[in-house]
Amino acid sequence: MKLQQLRYLREIAKQKLNLSKAANALHTSQPGVSRQIQLLEQELGVEIFTRHGKRLTSITQPGLAILETAQRMLQDADNLKKIGNEFNDKESGTFVIATTHTQARYVLPPVIKRFIERHPKIRLSLRQGSPIEISTWVSSGEADLAIATEAIELFDELVMLPCYEWNRCVVVPPRHPLLQLKELTLESIAQYTIITYDFAFTGRSKINQAFESRGLKPNVVLTALDADVIKTYVEIGLGVGILAKMAFDPARDKKLRAIDAAHLFEPSTTRIGICRNSYIRHYIYDFIEMFATHLDTETINRLLRNPEN
């Protein structure tokens, strides 16, 4: 059994059973891949794929089990390389953070500034996407870390590290009637059209819950992928915005006013997602601790071992 064969296998699965595409993606020849898969099947004594004549049509039951194990082996092979780099040259390497707009725009900048000051030789990159995309990237090894608020509990191979809780605010144009109220209520908000995050994003479900629990049906006229869009539409008077408090900056957003809404919605927790089986280089530990000071190396390791404590 060769690691190559497992790489071929993984790529075929990734390319939805198209062997030619897999060969292409791996910059090798079609026959080579075909042959190695056959050899692997022969060695293990089972068919990994079902074939209709000369097409791969599906993965067999043993094939699934094999694929799963193969993926872990390949990840470990990557880990070996990471270990090599780690001790080889501690201060260079790559670091891919997958995150959502809100984090990238409002939370991460100061952290990243400190990080690149401390680790100038690390090639850092940010990949922005939806929570689902983010999780996929991390679990496939394309990214090292996910930072998001929702929907990353779905992936088995990711371990979630709670970082901090945050609340929401309501943003309105200056002189908006809501600014006159002594205390902001859900009922008063519901009188206006609402602009907020898209579903499956930054704690959107918490907003829905709050309104539903009071029997209110808010009129959401626009859902956006990021806070900047929301603010823009609030500015032009399309409605009131509900967004994460950290996404409002009085110095910057002079054309808007924010009203604290912490008492109206459940707080959300932002988490770091990290692939359970991946080797963690020292600068990644360092980054995590910068981002959430309570997550020191020891704590992280404990959480990685016992996911649910």
Add this chain to the structure above:
Amino acid sequence: MKLQQLRYLREIAKQKLNLSKAANALHTSQPGVSRQIQLLEQELGVEIFTRHGKRLTSITQPGLAILETAQRMLQDADNLKKIGNEFNDKESGTFVIATTHTQARYVLPPVIKRFIERHPKIRLSLRQGSPIEISTWVSSGEADLAIATEAIELFDELVMLPCYEWNRCVVVPPRHPLLQLKELTLESIAQYTIITYDFAFTGRSKINQAFESRGLKPNVVLTALDADVIKTYVEIGLGVGILAKMAFDPARDKKLRAIDAAHLFEPSTTRIGICRNSYIRHYIYDFIEMFATHLDTETINRLLRNPEN
């Protein structure tokens, strides 16, 4: 990077850094091993071993990390083969149970009888040893399962599945004074010389605890590795025996009398130890469920994922 290289690495570590012995154990040549290790070190960019001239003297820090990952990869490689066999021929295979005397002699026989009736083509073997040895075998993959009562919590890579609790009894020759008592007490036992299990065996520590908590210093004249030896010496009048209740069979042990001692000593729990990352063939699930009916496949899988629930 080649799996062979990792095998060489693992074997060198196993042979305490003696490269020649490793080459021998793997039925290959010394230079081949040496060379491949060098290539691996070169590829990963770190030294795995420290060398004094031409001797391997120790494993470096990165070497340790590499070794650990390599071992998991090799185990996964084994798992792939197991998966192959599993689907290839469901009813043949091998099954090595590592266990202690007490289990092998008094508990396992009926279970094993049923097992070989149901899976006649499986090559089953029992390996008897001390709890430490047993754990080592399972964690190194030499055995599939450990069945024991103590000391198997020490190995990180083993998951323990609690099977059943058991208590102790005191065995004495016929017409022994202890048989006249209305109720057996630790004080009355302590008046006699005692024969029981060796340290680190079948719940020996529970026995010590009980006496100590009453401020008693029992006079243990003989410690044995198994119940048969204990019984033999009790028969010849050397003292009273304390052993697992299941190790006394009135039909067989006609020259002895047993007195229940469940109220004197904390019960012990017998557990199955299984290597966290190994692929479990269906007949092994089957065996475990025969041994402890509450451990069905689903329960086992859950425990494997969340070790401590």
Add this chain to the structure above:
DNA sequence: TTCCATTACGGGGCACGTAATAATT
């Protein structure tokens, strides 16, 4: 007809074995 997997075949790289060497104990 096109796309795609498999079979056929040849070349080159590399893993392994034997032999020789060097360094420790």
Add this chain to the structure above:
DNA sequence: AATTATTACGTGCCCCGTAATGGAA
């Protein structure tokens, strides 16, 4: 002197790439 790791060197296997073939859509 004995043990043990490394270097030198040749051979054979096997992986891979090109070309050709055979099924599916």
